[in-house]
Amino acid sequence: MIGISMTLALGFLGAFFWSMRQGQHDDLYTPSIRVLLDDDERTPTANH
Amino acid sequence: MNVSLKQTPLDAPGVDSPDRRKPITGKPVAERFEYDNLIVRNFGVATIIWGVVGMLVGVLIASQLFSPAMNLGTQYTTFGRIRPLHTNAVIFAFVGNAIFMGVYYSLQRLCKARMFSDLLSKIHFWGWQLIIVAAALTLPLGMTTSKEYAELEWPIDIAITLIWVVFGINMFGTIIKRRERHLYVAIWFYIATFITVAVLHLVNSMEVPVSFLKSYSMYAGVQDALVQWWYGHNAVAFFLTTPFLGLMYYFLPKMANRPVYSYKLSILHFWALIFIYIWAGPHHLLYSSLPDWAQSLGVVFSIMLIAPSWGGMLNGLLTLRGAWDKVREDTILKFMVVGVTAYGMATFEGPMLSLKNVNAIAHFTDWVVSHVHVGALGWNGFLTFAILYWLIPRMYHTPLYSKKLLNIHFWVGTLGIIFYAVPMYISGFAQGMMWKEFTPEGVLKYPNFLETTMQLIPMHMMRAFGGTLYLAGAILMAYNLFKTMAAGTLVANEPAEAPVLAKEYVATGHDTYWHRWFERKPIPLLIGSLVMILIGSLIELIPTFMVASNVPTITTVQPYTALEVQGRDLYIREGCVNCHSQLVRPFRSETERYGEYSKAGEFVYDHPFLWGSKRTGPDLHREGGKYPDSWHYHHMRDPNAMSPNSIMPAYPWLIDQKLDASSTQAKLKALKSVGVPYSDMEIAYAEADMDKQAQAITDRLSKDGIKVDKDREIVALIAYLQRIGTDIKKLETAQK
Numbered sequence: 001m002i003g004i005s006m007t008l009a010l011g012f013l014g015a016f017f018w019s020m021r022q023g024q025h026d027d028l029y030t031p032s033i034r035v036l037l038d039d040d041e042r043t044p045t046a047n048h
Numbered sequence: 049m050n051v052s053l054k055q056t057p058l059d060a061p062g063v064d065s066p067d068r069r070k071p072i073t074g075k076p077v078a079e080r081f082e083y084d085n086l087i088v089r090n091f092g093v094a095t096i097i098w099g100v101v102g103m104l105v106g107v108l109i110a111s112q113l114f115s116p117a118m119n120l121g122t123q124y125t126t127f128g129r130i131r132p133l134h135t136n137a138v139i140f141a142f143v144g145n146a147i148f149m150g151v152y153y154s155l156q157r158l159c160k161a162r163m164f165s166d167l168l169s170k171i172h173f174w175g176w177q178l179i180i181v182a183a184a185l186t187l188p189l190g191m192t193t194s195k196e197y198a199e200l201e202w203p204i205d206i207a208i209t210l211i212w213v214v215f216g217i218n219m220f221g222t223i224i225k226r227r228e229r230h231l232y233v234a235i236w237f238y239i240a241t242f243i244t245v246a247v248l249h250l251v252n253s254m255e256v257p258v259s260f261l262k263s264y265s266m267y268a269g270v271q272d273a274l275v276q277w278w279y280g281h282n283a284v285a286f287f288l289t290t291p292f293l294g295l296m297y298y299f300l301p302k303m304a305n306r307p308v309y310s311y312k313l314s315i316l317h318f319w320a321l322i323f324i325y326i327w328a329g330p331h332h333l334l335y336s337s338l339p340d341w342a343q344s345l346g347v348v349f350s351i352m353l354i355a356p357s358w359g360g361m362l363n364g365l366l367t368l369r370g371a372w373d374k375v376r377e378d379t380i381l382k383f384m385v386v387g388v389t390a391y392g393m394a395t396f397e398g399p400m401l402s403l404k405n406v407n408a409i410a411h412f413t414d415w416v417v418s419h420v421h422v423g424a425l426g427w428n429g430f431l432t433f434a435i436l437y438w439l440i441p442r443m444y445h446t447p448l449y450s451k452k453l454l455n456i457h458f459w460v461g462t463l464g465i466i467f468y469a470v471p472m473y474i475s476g477f478a479q480g481m482m483w484k485e486f487t488p489e490g491v492l493k494y495p496n497f498l499e500t501t502m503q504l505i506p507m508h509m510m511r512a513f514g515g516t517l518y519l520a521g522a523i524l525m526a527y528n529l530f531k532t533m534a535a536g537t538l539v540a541n542e543p544a545e546a547p548v549l550a551k552e553y554v555a556t557g558h559d560t561y562w563h564r565w566f567e568r569k570p571i572p573l574l575i576g577s578l579v580m581i582l583i584g585s586l587i588e589l590i591p592t593f594m595v596a597s598n599v600p601t602i603t604t605v606q607p608y609t610a611l612e613v614q615g616r617d618l619y620i621r622e623g624c625v626n627c628h629s630q631l632v633r634p635f636r637s638e639t640e641r642y643g644e645y646s647k648a649g650e651f652v653y654d655h656p657f658l659w660g661s662k663r664t665g666p667d668l669h670r671e672g673g674k675y676p677d678s679w680h681y682h683h684m685r686d687p688n689a690m691s692p693n694s695i696m697p698a699y700p701w702l703i704d705q706k707l708d709a710s711s712t713q714a715k716l717k718a719l720k721s722v723g724v725p726y727s728d729m730e731i732a733y734a735e736a737d738m739d740k741q742a743q744a745i746t747d748r749l750s751k752d753g754i755k756v757d758k759d760r761e762i763v764a765l766i767a768y769l770q771r772i773g774t775d776i777k778k779l780e781t782a783q784k
Contacts, residue, residue: 004587008583028310028311028312028315029307029311031230031232031233031311032301032307032308032311033307034228034230034232035158035232035234035298035301035302035307035308036301036302036305036306036307
């Protein structure tokens with residue numbers, strides 16, 4: 001159990017450092033904005 | 049417009065195409081295509097209809113808990129049979145269709161592409177509705193595996209698998225032909241949902257068929273219990289939670305016109321959530337015969353689960369930062385706020401209920417029922433309502449029929465949740481404490497179980513009232529939305545345009561190959577999610593199956609006789625397990641009340657296990673031999689005759705109906721194939737054995753003045769009831 005949990009924990013730590021080095025966390029903002037821009041707001045609704 | 053268009057721009061009114069994306073290398077070409085709104089609408093209509101049906105069944109069974117006559121006097125509408133109908137209808141029909149509605153709408157927009165195949169969309173829609181109809185037909189008829197939220201029999205399980213694959217192909221096909229490179233976090237949640245539900249469904253539905261609509265679980269006893277609650281808990285996680293988090297991440301920013309509070313947090317809590325959730329199943333089996341190490345793992349991971357759950361909840365609520373003025377005016381956002389808040393409350397309460405000392409009181413009581421309904425009515429229900437109210441007017445190009453009704457629905461629904469949850473908390477806590485209370489002399493204060501039941505009647509009435517309010521709200525919504533649909537015209541194919549995805553992508557900045565490989569392609573994301581959920585699953589499941597000491601053998605525990613097998617199947621058919629547990633926990637309050645606590649080795653021939661999760665009535669694991677056969681006969685015919693004021697329904701049909709004995713040999717053979725050691729002789733002479741045992745029971749009954757044919761169902765059921773939990777007593781006798 002200890003062996004498994006240590007392996008897991010180190011594995012996740014490794015994965016985290018790897019992802020940092022790969023630059024996966026460099027742009028964590030544009031995706032959240034892009035989702036708002038991708039629609040055309042042609043449809044009138046009662047609520048907006 | 050700084051992209052050059054080959055084709056003429058869309059002539060749709062009001063289209064303005066600002067620069068929506070980063071500059072694209074190569075030759076940008078805009079493509080025109082159409083979003084499929086028809087399929088979204090169809091899933092939406094199905095959501096509304098099944099929602100009302102499912103809630104109506106809920107109100108019906110809720111009223112049976114204070115007025116047994118509400119079973120309408122038929123076996124097809126009695127609690128044990130239609131409680132699974134209620135849960136299946138609201139989970140798979142109402143919430144299921146809502147998931148598909150939301151996914152089909154948002155996935156197309158997020159991928160800037162029409163669904164992969166209109167044909168697959170159609171097959172998915174009609175296939176799913178057919179499965180629901182099959183469930184609605186088989187469950188009242190008593191065709192059930194008895195495993196919670198997985199009650200449907202094997203042919204329907206296969207149909208679910210096929211339709212789920214169709215959904216998967218359609219979803220991944222759409223993702224692959226997308227025109228937007230980045231996969232927004234909502235899609236991650238959809239992918240994790242797809243793969244995990246597939247794994248859960250396949251593993252938990254392993255059953256060996258006896259006939260077209262009857263099967264036995266491949267697993268027995270403790271193993272079956274662990275697989276079932278690994279499934280059951282993660283049905284909550286990956287059918288009621290992750291897809292809805294995905295929907296929240298798409299629809300909440302859209303509705304509020306605000307970006308999600310933290311995209312970073314959304315990614316972090318995605319991985320943490322799917323990794324941790326899968327371990328939490330054993331918290332449904334605390335103090336059971338499940339090995340302690342598995343129980344402890346379940347507790348630890350349930351506590352940890354607060355972090356990612358609240359990460360999602362806070363991310364949702366904080367998305368509304370600076371936009372709370374909109375919430376004041378916009379009822380749709382109010383629905384979202386109450387829904388996300390309910391998610392936060394339920395995911396705080398869940399870990400608390402997983403603590404062993406809290407669980408000791410709450411387990412088997414109404415507390416748990418209240419807990420799930422905060423999640424179901426608040427989180428799933430209110431998010432679904434909000435999405436419906438937001439989508440239908442958009443797709444029909446018309447304002448909502450009545451804002452006033454929308455407002456009324458919000459308040460009626462919210463009051464409904466409160467009237468449901470609060471009495472049930474009181475009821476659960478009261479009953480849990482009453483079961484445990486001793487007098488100063490050291491005897492149970494409420495030795496008669498029924499006394500504790502009577503205390504809950506007013507609370508159950510209030511709960512039914514709350515449920516009725518909630519249902520009334522849903523009916524108002526149905527009226528409001530159908531009126532809206534009638535007033536507008538569906539834009540079945542909504543025109544859209546987007547630049548083609550350049551094939552050769554030149555990495556810019558610090559973005560590197562692996563990041564894109566992982567995050568921008570769906571298949572690696574699918575594999576990543578799969579690895580995450582498999583770690584916890586395998587660590588819990590494999591040792592439980594492999595390590596023999598997990599289930600210490602008890603020499604006196606023998607397989608059921610042919611008649612008892614038939615009786616057990618009647619117990620399953622009537623859904624007795626919905627109100628009666630077969631698991632005495634190792635507490636003095638329980639051993640005093642019921643007898644010796646349950647041991648893992650007692651369940652080795654139980655395919656499926658019947659531990660249950662709720663004690664509306666008393667535990668039955670030590671029921672065998674407690675009363676004479678005639679007591680059971682009278683009790684099943686009219687429970688009030690033996691226990692005045694009992695809320696148990698009467699089962700007169702068991703006395704009238706002839707037992708279908710034609711399947712006996714097939715049943716024993718099927719059980720033998722999953723490891724129950726019946727000899728060939730026992731199988732060959734099954735019917736003769738059955739006849740002998742039935743004769744003995746009818747002889748005893750006739751001594752008490754009861755005339756009943758030995759081929760009636762009641763005889764088999766009595767045989768089973770008298771057998772439950774008695775094998776271990778033979779051990780005591782042998783030792784003396």
